[in-house]
Amino acid sequence: NAGVMQNPRHLVRRRGQEARLRCSPMKGHSHVYWYRQLPEEGLKFMVYLQKENIIDESGMPKERFSAEFPKEGPSILRIQQVVRGDSAAYFCASSEGLGTEAFFGQGTRLTVV
């Protein structure tokens, strides 16, 4: 059973471009969480999704950021018109259900130049 798969591992974007980060949860997991880790910081919660639904997006910036978890395919975190401050490591975690253990992917390091 493969773990949580995130791709790409590294992503470089110029200011103003769009960044798309993908997360394939573990097999049988229908809950996905996205976190952001700024340099020298811990992970900060962004959004929690179940299949086709956003359950909690209280940690998501109000503009330029969106997330989806379609019925088929990976979860996508999309950042439009990236700025230097978006440079960070973005982690995805998945779990089988609420209250069950969450497993993390290896993260995507986004660099905005």
Add this chain to the structure above:
Amino acid sequence: AQTVTQSQPEMSVQEAETVTLSCTYDTSESDYYLFWYKQPPSRQMILVIRQEAYKQQNATENRFSVNFQKAAKSFSLKISDSQLGDAAMYFCAYRTFYYGGSQGNLIFGKGTKLSVKP
């Protein structure tokens, strides 16, 4: 809102020795989970140990054990017989005990960078 504080940005330990990493948290909830995660240079977040707040017994996983003081809201991690492979960032994290609401996300501290000297 819950918060997690790790007051030691960096720690160092000699190989084979014991080290304790500190974590305090703030919450008004009575039931919750606490975790320690390890993040090596590969960036992978690895669960080291977890503690359910309703359990009085401190969790133990091989060389890793916790000292959970609920009244003091303290959750320290003790690493015994430290190995070179233990060198990493260590994050303390809190999660609400799920009662059917939407909360399931982890709240992390800023981390402690552990170095192990040979």
